[in-house]
Amino acid sequence: MKKIFFALLAGTFLLTACGETQSEPATEGLKPEDITLPDTYDAALAEATNKRSCAGCHGVDLQGAGAYPQPITGLTKEEVYIAIVEGVGRMPANMVTGEEAENLAVWIAAQ
Numbered sequence: 001m002k003k004i005f006f007a008l009l010a011g012t013f014l015l016t017a018c019g020e021t022q023s024e025p026a027t028e029g030l031k032p033e034d035i036t037l038p039d040t041y042d043a044a045l046a047e048a049t050n051k052r053s054c055a056g057c058h059g060v061d062l063q064g065a066g067a068y069p070q071p072i073t074g075l076t077k078e079e080v081y082i083a084i085v086e087g088v089g090r091m092p093a094n095m096v097t098g099e100e101a102e103n104l105a106v107w108i109a110a111q
């Protein structure tokens with residue numbers, strides 16, 4: 001009986017531990033100083049990414065559209081990258097990832 005009790009107890013701890021790691025995305029709290037982004041960008045790729053994933057809410061010219069009528073220009077590339085990775089308010093996180101996200105952030109900051 002004692003063994004079963006300890007098995008249950010251990011199981012509960014394991015479940016709790018798993019739940020905690022899953023609810024905390026690894027990228028949460030990303031800081032500008034933690035990010036290294038390229039200095040150059042592929043404009044054609046960035047424009048395509050923007051049209052596909054961002055323009056619906058921010059406009060093809062980044063000056064704002066239906067969901068968010070303010071421009072997203074005038075930010076640093078790190079700020080834009082963090083917005084892409086973590087999401088902002090009602091904006092979903094990780095719509096674009098990896099090098100495509102880096103390229104997009106650098107391009108947006110340069111507009």
Ligand code: HEC
Pocket residue numbers: 050053054055056057058067068072075079080083084088089090091092095096104108
């Ligand atoms: C579903 C609509 C939607 C899509 C798609 C979307 N965004 Fe957003 N975005 C928003 C909203 C809404 C905000 C403002 C959030 C708030 O303040 O609550 C925002 C905010 C931002 C900001 C922060 C602006 C600031 O002044 O801090 C950046 C940068 C940004 N978005 C970039 C992007 C990029 C890049 C993409 C494409 C990968 C994208 N967004 C796709 C809705 C969207």
